[in-house]
Amino acid sequence: MPRLLKFNIFRYNPQDPGSKPHMDSFVLEETDSMTLFIALNRIREEQDPSLQFDFCCRAGICGSCGMVVNGRPGLACHTKTVDLPGDVTLLPLPVFRLVGDLSVDTGAWFREMYNKVESWIHTSKSFDQSAVEERMDNEVAEQIYELDRCVECGCCVAACGTARLRDDFLGAVALNRIARFAVDPRDERTDRDYYEIIGNDRGIFGCMGLLACEDVCPKNLPLQNQLGFLRRKMGITAIKTLFRR
Protein backbone atom coordinates (compact mmCIF):
# COMPACT_ATOMS: atom_id res chain seq x y z
CA MET A 1 0.00 0.00 0.00
CA PRO A 2 1.54 3.31 -1.01
CA ARG A 3 1.40 6.13 1.53
CA LEU A 4 -0.98 9.01 1.11
CA LEU A 5 1.00 12.23 1.35
CA LYS A 6 -0.61 15.43 2.53
CA PHE A 7 0.95 18.60 1.20
CA ASN A 8 0.27 21.89 2.97
CA ILE A 9 1.28 24.58 0.54
CA PHE A 10 1.56 28.33 1.02
CA ARG A 11 -0.64 30.23 -1.44
CA TYR A 12 -0.52 33.91 -2.22
CA ASN A 13 -0.49 35.91 -5.40
CA PRO A 14 0.87 39.41 -4.76
CA GLN A 15 -0.34 40.55 -8.21
CA ASP A 16 -3.95 39.82 -7.34
CA PRO A 17 -5.46 42.35 -4.90
CA GLY A 18 -8.12 39.78 -3.91
CA SER A 19 -5.55 37.18 -2.89
CA LYS A 20 -4.83 36.59 0.80
CA PRO A 21 -1.88 34.52 2.13
CA HIS A 22 -3.18 31.12 3.22
CA MET A 23 -2.33 27.41 3.20
CA ASP A 24 -3.92 24.88 0.79
CA SER A 25 -3.85 21.13 1.31
CA PHE A 26 -3.45 18.50 -1.40
CA VAL A 27 -3.37 14.73 -1.01
CA LEU A 28 -1.33 12.51 -3.33
CA GLU A 29 -0.55 8.85 -3.47
CA GLU A 30 3.19 8.30 -3.12
CA THR A 31 4.93 6.61 -6.06
CA ASP A 32 8.33 4.97 -6.41
CA SER A 33 11.32 7.36 -6.18
CA MET A 34 9.01 10.32 -5.90
CA THR A 35 10.66 13.70 -5.45
CA LEU A 36 8.98 16.97 -4.54
CA PHE A 37 9.52 17.97 -8.16
CA ILE A 38 7.32 15.06 -9.28
CA ALA A 39 4.78 15.65 -6.52
CA LEU A 40 4.34 19.35 -7.24
CA ASN A 41 4.00 18.76 -10.97
CA ARG A 42 1.35 16.13 -10.34
CA ILE A 43 -0.56 18.48 -8.07
CA ARG A 44 -0.45 21.19 -10.72
CA GLU A 45 -1.48 18.77 -13.46
CA GLU A 46 -4.20 16.89 -11.61
CA GLN A 47 -5.52 19.21 -8.92
CA ASP A 48 -4.71 22.90 -9.29
CA PRO A 49 -3.24 24.37 -12.47
CA SER A 50 -2.82 27.78 -10.80
CA LEU A 51 -0.12 26.54 -8.38
CA GLN A 52 3.11 28.52 -8.89
CA PHE A 53 6.59 27.07 -8.32
CA ASP A 54 9.93 27.12 -10.13
CA PHE A 55 11.78 24.27 -11.74
CA CYS A 56 14.20 23.94 -14.57
CA CYS A 57 16.83 21.21 -14.50
CA ARG A 58 15.12 18.88 -11.95
CA ALA A 59 18.64 17.59 -11.18
CA GLY A 60 20.01 19.96 -8.54
CA ILE A 61 21.97 22.03 -11.03
CA CYS A 62 20.02 25.18 -11.85
CA GLY A 63 19.15 26.14 -8.28
CA SER A 64 15.69 27.42 -9.12
CA CYS A 65 13.59 25.07 -6.99
CA GLY A 66 14.67 26.22 -3.52
CA MET A 67 11.82 26.25 -1.00
CA VAL A 68 11.22 25.67 2.70
CA VAL A 69 10.41 21.98 3.21
CA ASN A 70 9.06 21.22 6.68
CA GLY A 71 10.95 24.20 8.04
CA ARG A 72 14.26 23.68 6.26
CA PRO A 73 15.29 25.43 3.06
CA GLY A 74 16.26 22.90 0.39
CA LEU A 75 15.98 21.98 -3.29
CA ALA A 76 12.62 20.42 -4.11
CA CYS A 77 14.01 18.33 -6.96
CA HIS A 78 16.66 16.96 -4.61
CA THR A 79 14.18 15.98 -1.91
CA LYS A 80 12.76 12.48 -2.02
CA THR A 81 9.36 11.99 -0.43
CA VAL A 82 10.51 8.73 1.24
CA ASP A 83 12.74 10.88 3.44
CA LEU A 84 9.75 12.97 4.55
CA PRO A 85 6.91 12.30 6.96
CA GLY A 86 3.38 11.91 5.58
CA ASP A 87 2.66 15.59 6.25
CA VAL A 88 4.73 17.97 4.16
CA THR A 89 4.58 21.73 4.61
CA LEU A 90 5.99 23.84 1.79
CA LEU A 91 6.73 27.55 2.10
CA PRO A 92 8.51 29.94 -0.25
CA LEU A 93 12.06 30.96 0.70
CA PRO A 94 12.03 34.02 2.95
CA VAL A 95 14.33 37.02 2.28
CA PHE A 96 13.68 36.94 -1.50
CA ARG A 97 10.85 38.74 -3.28
CA LEU A 98 7.79 36.56 -3.58
CA VAL A 99 6.58 36.00 -7.14
CA GLY A 100 3.63 33.86 -6.06
CA ASP A 101 2.95 30.71 -3.98
CA LEU A 102 6.29 28.87 -3.81
CA SER A 103 8.03 30.93 -6.48
CA VAL A 104 10.53 33.60 -5.43
CA ASP A 105 12.83 35.91 -7.37
CA THR A 106 16.36 34.96 -6.36
CA GLY A 107 17.79 36.46 -9.56
CA ALA A 108 17.48 40.10 -8.56
CA TRP A 109 19.01 39.43 -5.15
CA PHE A 110 21.94 37.52 -6.65
CA ARG A 111 22.59 40.14 -9.32
CA GLU A 112 22.78 42.87 -6.69
CA MET A 113 24.99 40.71 -4.48
CA TYR A 114 27.38 39.93 -7.35
CA ASN A 115 27.68 43.64 -8.07
CA LYS A 116 28.45 44.35 -4.42
CA VAL A 117 31.19 41.74 -4.14
CA GLU A 118 32.37 42.47 -7.71
CA SER A 119 32.16 38.84 -8.59
CA TRP A 120 34.65 38.76 -11.42
CA ILE A 121 38.41 38.42 -11.83
CA HIS A 122 40.12 41.77 -11.29
CA THR A 123 43.27 41.88 -13.35
CA SER A 124 45.43 44.53 -14.94
CA LYS A 125 46.54 42.15 -17.69
CA SER A 126 44.87 42.64 -21.01
CA PHE A 127 43.40 39.58 -22.63
CA ASP A 128 45.39 38.13 -25.52
CA GLN A 129 43.22 35.66 -27.34
CA SER A 130 46.08 34.14 -29.30
CA ALA A 131 48.21 33.40 -26.25
CA VAL A 132 48.25 29.99 -24.57
CA GLU A 133 46.19 29.97 -21.41
CA GLU A 134 48.25 30.40 -18.27
CA ARG A 135 48.77 27.24 -16.25
CA MET A 136 47.35 26.83 -12.79
CA ASP A 137 48.32 24.46 -10.04
CA ASN A 138 45.91 21.53 -10.06
CA GLU A 139 45.35 21.82 -6.33
CA VAL A 140 44.37 25.49 -6.62
CA ALA A 141 42.10 24.74 -9.55
CA GLU A 142 40.31 22.09 -7.52
CA GLN A 143 39.96 24.44 -4.57
CA ILE A 144 38.35 27.04 -6.83
CA TYR A 145 36.13 24.44 -8.41
CA GLU A 146 34.96 23.25 -5.01
CA LEU A 147 33.74 26.76 -4.15
CA ASP A 148 32.36 27.35 -7.64
CA ARG A 149 29.91 24.47 -7.30
CA CYS A 150 27.33 26.83 -5.73
CA VAL A 151 24.07 26.71 -7.72
CA GLU A 152 22.75 30.03 -6.38
CA CYS A 153 19.64 28.48 -4.90
CA GLY A 154 19.57 30.95 -1.99
CA CYS A 155 18.91 28.27 0.65
CA CYS A 156 21.86 29.41 2.77
CA VAL A 157 20.51 32.97 2.81
CA ALA A 158 16.97 31.93 3.68
CA ALA A 159 18.27 29.74 6.52
CA CYS A 160 20.45 32.49 8.00
CA GLY A 161 19.16 34.21 11.12
CA THR A 162 21.44 37.18 10.46
CA ALA A 163 20.14 37.63 6.92
CA ARG A 164 16.59 37.62 8.22
CA LEU A 165 17.38 40.20 10.88
CA ARG A 166 19.21 42.63 8.64
CA ASP A 167 18.54 42.99 4.97
CA ASP A 168 21.97 44.43 4.19
CA PHE A 169 23.75 41.22 5.29
CA LEU A 170 25.59 39.71 2.33
CA GLY A 171 25.07 36.08 3.34
CA ALA A 172 27.18 32.96 3.22
CA VAL A 173 26.91 32.65 -0.56
CA ALA A 174 28.51 36.09 -1.04
CA LEU A 175 31.23 35.38 1.49
CA ASN A 176 31.90 32.08 -0.24
CA ARG A 177 32.17 34.04 -3.48
CA ILE A 178 34.88 36.26 -1.98
CA ALA A 179 36.71 33.19 -0.64
CA ARG A 180 36.65 31.79 -4.17
CA PHE A 181 38.37 34.87 -5.64
CA ALA A 182 40.76 35.09 -2.70
CA VAL A 183 42.26 31.71 -3.63
CA ASP A 184 42.30 32.49 -7.37
CA PRO A 185 45.82 33.62 -8.33
CA ARG A 186 44.46 35.47 -11.39
CA ASP A 187 42.53 37.93 -9.23
CA GLU A 188 44.89 40.73 -8.23
CA ARG A 189 42.74 42.07 -5.40
CA THR A 190 44.52 42.29 -2.05
CA ASP A 191 43.21 41.54 1.42
CA ARG A 192 42.58 45.26 1.84
CA ASP A 193 40.39 45.31 -1.25
CA TYR A 194 38.35 42.41 0.09
CA TYR A 195 38.26 44.13 3.46
CA GLU A 196 36.54 47.12 1.87
CA ILE A 197 33.72 44.80 0.79
CA ILE A 198 33.29 42.27 3.59
CA GLY A 199 35.34 43.61 6.52
CA ASN A 200 32.27 44.91 8.35
CA ASP A 201 28.95 43.89 9.87
CA ARG A 202 27.35 43.65 6.43
CA GLY A 203 29.95 41.03 5.66
CA ILE A 204 31.95 38.56 7.68
CA PHE A 205 31.71 40.32 11.05
CA GLY A 206 27.92 40.34 10.86
CA CYS A 207 27.84 36.54 10.68
CA MET A 208 26.94 35.16 14.09
CA GLY A 209 28.13 31.65 13.36
CA LEU A 210 24.77 29.93 13.54
CA LEU A 211 25.92 27.62 10.74
CA ALA A 212 22.45 27.08 9.34
CA CYS A 213 23.97 27.88 5.94
CA GLU A 214 26.42 25.02 6.33
CA ASP A 215 23.68 22.65 7.45
CA VAL A 216 21.20 23.36 4.65
CA CYS A 217 23.41 23.91 1.59
CA PRO A 218 22.14 21.24 -0.83
CA LYS A 219 25.48 21.15 -2.62
CA ASN A 220 27.39 20.71 0.66
CA LEU A 221 29.68 23.62 0.08
CA PRO A 222 32.26 23.96 2.87
CA LEU A 223 30.69 27.18 4.11
CA GLN A 224 31.73 26.83 7.77
CA ASN A 225 35.38 26.49 6.82
CA GLN A 226 35.23 29.42 4.40
CA LEU A 227 33.54 31.67 6.96
CA GLY A 228 36.18 30.79 9.56
CA PHE A 229 38.95 31.38 7.03
CA LEU A 230 37.54 34.79 6.08
CA ARG A 231 36.94 35.89 9.66
CA ARG A 232 40.55 35.21 10.56
CA LYS A 233 41.88 36.78 7.36
CA MET A 234 39.70 39.88 7.70
CA GLY A 235 40.29 40.02 11.45
CA ILE A 236 44.01 40.25 10.85
CA THR A 237 43.47 42.86 8.14
CA ALA A 238 41.35 44.89 10.58
CA ILE A 239 44.24 45.00 13.06
CA LYS A 240 46.72 45.90 10.32
CA THR A 241 44.45 48.67 9.04
CA LEU A 242 44.18 50.04 12.55
CA PHE A 243 47.93 50.41 12.89
CA ARG A 244 48.46 51.83 9.43
CA ARG A 245 46.36 54.94 10.09
Place this chain on the structure above:
Amino acid sequence: MPIDSTLIAGRPARWDGVLDWCQMLSGLGLILFMWAHMILVASVIIGPGVMNALARFFEHTGLAQVGGPVIFLVFLGHFLLAARKVPFRFEGQKMIWSHARMMRHTDTWLWLVQVVSAMVILLMGSIHMWVVLTDLPITAAKSAARIQGGFWLAFYLLLLPMVELHVGVGFYRIGVKWGFVKDRERKRFKKAENLLTAMFIAIGLITLIRFWFLSA
Protein backbone atom coordinates in the same frame (compact mmCIF):
# COMPACT_ATOMS: atom_id res chain seq x y z
CA MET B 1 14.45 45.07 8.46
CA PRO B 2 17.73 46.67 9.54
CA ILE B 3 18.93 45.96 13.04
CA ASP B 4 18.97 48.74 15.60
CA SER B 5 22.67 49.17 16.29
CA THR B 6 22.46 52.58 17.90
CA LEU B 7 24.36 51.45 20.99
CA ILE B 8 27.57 52.50 19.33
CA ALA B 9 26.13 54.98 16.89
CA GLY B 10 27.79 56.52 13.89
CA ARG B 11 30.87 54.35 14.01
CA PRO B 12 32.58 53.87 10.68
CA ALA B 13 32.30 50.33 9.36
CA ARG B 14 36.03 49.81 9.58
CA TRP B 15 35.68 49.41 13.35
CA ASP B 16 33.44 46.37 12.95
CA GLY B 17 36.41 44.02 12.76
CA VAL B 18 38.05 45.48 15.85
CA LEU B 19 34.78 45.29 17.75
CA ASP B 20 34.40 41.65 16.73
CA TRP B 21 37.86 40.94 18.14
CA CYS B 22 36.94 42.71 21.37
CA GLN B 23 33.70 40.74 21.62
CA MET B 24 35.56 37.46 21.19
CA LEU B 25 38.41 38.37 23.52
CA SER B 26 36.13 39.72 26.25
CA GLY B 27 34.07 36.53 26.00
CA LEU B 28 37.22 34.43 26.19
CA GLY B 29 38.48 36.44 29.17
CA LEU B 30 35.20 35.88 30.96
CA ILE B 31 35.34 32.15 30.21
CA LEU B 32 38.81 31.95 31.74
CA PHE B 33 37.57 33.92 34.70
CA MET B 34 34.60 31.59 35.16
CA TRP B 35 36.93 28.60 35.19
CA ALA B 36 39.14 30.24 37.83
CA HIS B 37 36.00 31.25 39.73
CA MET B 38 34.85 27.66 39.77
CA ILE B 39 38.16 26.44 41.18
CA LEU B 40 37.86 28.94 44.04
CA VAL B 41 34.26 28.17 44.91
CA ALA B 42 34.34 24.41 44.33
CA SER B 43 37.39 24.12 46.56
CA VAL B 44 34.90 24.17 49.39
CA ILE B 45 34.02 20.62 48.39
CA ILE B 46 37.49 19.60 49.57
CA GLY B 47 37.10 21.69 52.70
CA PRO B 48 36.25 25.21 53.87
CA GLY B 49 39.89 25.62 54.89
CA VAL B 50 41.02 25.25 51.28
CA MET B 51 38.50 27.83 50.07
CA ASN B 52 39.47 30.26 52.82
CA ALA B 53 43.15 29.88 51.98
CA LEU B 54 42.49 30.55 48.29
CA ALA B 55 40.31 33.56 49.12
CA ARG B 56 42.96 34.92 51.49
CA PHE B 57 45.55 34.56 48.76
CA PHE B 58 43.39 36.57 46.34
CA GLU B 59 42.83 39.32 48.91
CA HIS B 60 46.41 39.58 50.16
CA THR B 61 47.74 39.90 46.66
CA GLY B 62 45.02 42.48 45.92
CA LEU B 63 43.62 40.29 43.15
CA ALA B 64 40.11 40.38 44.61
CA GLN B 65 40.05 44.16 45.20
CA VAL B 66 41.46 45.02 41.76
CA GLY B 67 40.42 41.95 39.78
CA GLY B 68 36.81 42.11 40.91
CA PRO B 69 36.07 45.56 39.48
CA VAL B 70 38.15 44.80 36.36
CA ILE B 71 36.05 41.69 35.71
CA PHE B 72 32.95 43.80 36.25
CA LEU B 73 34.15 46.25 33.58
CA VAL B 74 34.97 43.42 31.15
CA PHE B 75 31.51 42.03 31.90
CA LEU B 76 29.85 45.35 31.03
CA GLY B 77 32.07 45.83 27.99
CA HIS B 78 31.22 42.36 26.74
CA PHE B 79 27.54 43.10 27.18
CA LEU B 80 27.76 46.31 25.14
CA LEU B 81 29.71 44.56 22.38
CA ALA B 82 27.48 41.50 22.17
CA ALA B 83 24.33 43.62 22.38
CA ARG B 84 25.18 45.01 18.92
CA LYS B 85 23.92 41.71 17.53
CA VAL B 86 20.79 41.37 19.63
CA PRO B 87 17.49 42.55 18.18
CA PHE B 88 16.04 44.96 20.72
CA ARG B 89 13.09 45.90 18.58
CA PHE B 90 9.97 43.84 18.76
CA GLU B 91 9.84 42.95 15.04
CA GLY B 92 13.37 41.65 15.23
CA GLN B 93 12.62 39.48 18.21
CA LYS B 94 9.48 38.12 16.63
CA MET B 95 11.43 37.40 13.47
CA ILE B 96 14.28 35.49 15.11
CA TRP B 97 11.92 33.42 17.28
CA SER B 98 9.72 32.43 14.39
CA HIS B 99 12.82 31.74 12.32
CA ALA B 100 14.20 29.39 14.98
CA ARG B 101 10.83 27.67 15.32
CA MET B 102 10.56 27.22 11.57
CA MET B 103 14.09 25.87 11.14
CA ARG B 104 14.19 23.45 14.10
CA HIS B 105 17.96 23.88 13.88
CA THR B 106 19.97 23.36 17.07
CA ASP B 107 22.63 25.97 16.40
CA THR B 108 20.03 28.63 15.66
CA TRP B 109 18.29 27.78 18.95
CA LEU B 110 21.63 27.90 20.73
CA TRP B 111 21.96 31.53 19.75
CA LEU B 112 18.65 32.29 21.43
CA VAL B 113 19.81 30.34 24.48
CA GLN B 114 22.80 32.64 24.51
CA VAL B 115 20.77 35.81 24.26
CA VAL B 116 18.24 34.80 26.92
CA SER B 117 20.89 33.50 29.33
CA ALA B 118 22.81 36.73 28.70
CA MET B 119 19.93 38.88 29.90
CA VAL B 120 19.58 36.78 33.06
CA ILE B 121 23.33 36.94 33.68
CA LEU B 122 23.39 40.69 33.14
CA LEU B 123 20.90 41.22 35.92
CA MET B 124 21.76 38.43 38.34
CA GLY B 125 25.51 38.51 37.71
CA SER B 126 25.59 42.21 38.58
CA ILE B 127 23.68 41.65 41.78
CA HIS B 128 25.92 38.74 42.72
CA MET B 129 29.13 40.68 42.05
CA TRP B 130 27.86 43.66 43.99
CA VAL B 131 26.91 41.58 47.02
CA VAL B 132 30.19 39.67 47.13
CA LEU B 133 32.54 42.56 46.39
CA THR B 134 30.95 44.94 48.89
CA ASP B 135 31.28 42.34 51.62
CA LEU B 136 34.93 41.29 51.44
CA PRO B 137 36.67 39.22 52.68
CA ILE B 138 35.30 36.11 51.05
CA THR B 139 35.04 33.24 53.53
CA ALA B 140 33.39 29.85 53.31
CA ALA B 141 31.38 30.58 56.45
CA LYS B 142 29.86 33.80 55.05
CA SER B 143 28.97 32.10 51.78
CA ALA B 144 27.43 29.16 53.62
CA ALA B 145 25.35 31.50 55.79
CA ARG B 146 24.04 33.30 52.69
CA ILE B 147 23.11 30.07 50.94
CA GLN B 148 21.49 28.52 53.98
CA GLY B 149 19.21 31.55 54.14
CA GLY B 150 17.36 29.98 51.22
CA PHE B 151 16.96 33.02 48.99
CA TRP B 152 20.50 32.86 47.68
CA LEU B 153 20.21 29.13 47.09
CA ALA B 154 17.30 29.71 44.70
CA PHE B 155 19.20 32.64 43.18
CA TYR B 156 22.27 30.50 42.46
CA LEU B 157 20.21 27.54 41.26
CA LEU B 158 19.01 29.76 38.44
CA LEU B 159 22.21 31.71 37.81
CA LEU B 160 24.42 28.60 37.69
CA PRO B 161 22.86 26.84 34.66
CA MET B 162 22.45 30.18 32.86
CA VAL B 163 26.14 31.02 33.21
CA GLU B 164 27.31 27.53 32.31
CA LEU B 165 25.05 27.38 29.26
CA HIS B 166 26.23 30.81 28.14
CA VAL B 167 29.87 29.89 28.65
CA GLY B 168 29.44 26.55 26.91
CA VAL B 169 27.63 27.93 23.89
CA GLY B 170 30.01 30.89 23.72
CA PHE B 171 33.05 28.61 23.71
CA TYR B 172 31.56 26.47 20.95
CA ARG B 173 30.65 29.58 18.97
CA ILE B 174 34.13 31.06 19.14
CA GLY B 175 35.54 27.74 17.91
CA VAL B 176 33.33 27.54 14.81
CA LYS B 177 33.14 31.26 14.05
CA TRP B 178 36.86 31.80 13.89
CA GLY B 179 37.54 28.53 12.13
CA PHE B 180 39.54 26.96 14.97
CA VAL B 181 37.13 24.06 14.62
CA LYS B 182 36.68 22.71 11.09
CA ASP B 183 33.51 21.12 9.71
CA ARG B 184 34.81 17.58 10.28
CA GLU B 185 35.53 18.26 13.96
CA ARG B 186 32.34 20.21 14.65
CA LYS B 187 30.19 17.32 15.88
CA ARG B 188 32.85 16.01 18.23
CA PHE B 189 33.63 19.47 19.53
CA LYS B 190 29.98 20.16 20.23
CA LYS B 191 29.59 16.87 22.08
CA ALA B 192 32.69 17.53 24.19
CA GLU B 193 31.43 21.03 24.94
CA ASN B 194 28.02 19.74 26.03
CA LEU B 195 29.71 17.23 28.30
CA LEU B 196 31.89 19.96 29.79
CA THR B 197 28.84 22.14 30.40
CA ALA B 198 27.01 19.29 32.13
CA MET B 199 30.09 18.61 34.23
CA PHE B 200 30.39 22.24 35.30
CA ILE B 201 26.73 22.39 36.25
CA ALA B 202 27.20 19.19 38.27
CA ILE B 203 30.25 20.59 40.08
CA GLY B 204 28.31 23.78 40.78
CA LEU B 205 25.39 21.82 42.21
CA ILE B 206 27.67 19.73 44.41
CA THR B 207 29.25 22.96 45.64
CA LEU B 208 25.85 24.39 46.53
CA ILE B 209 24.89 21.20 48.36
CA ARG B 210 28.18 21.35 50.25
CA PHE B 211 27.44 24.94 51.31
CA TRP B 212 23.93 24.00 52.31
CA PHE B 213 25.21 21.39 54.79
CA LEU B 214 28.31 23.31 55.92
CA SER B 215 28.14 24.10 59.63
CA ALA B 216 29.91 27.31 60.44
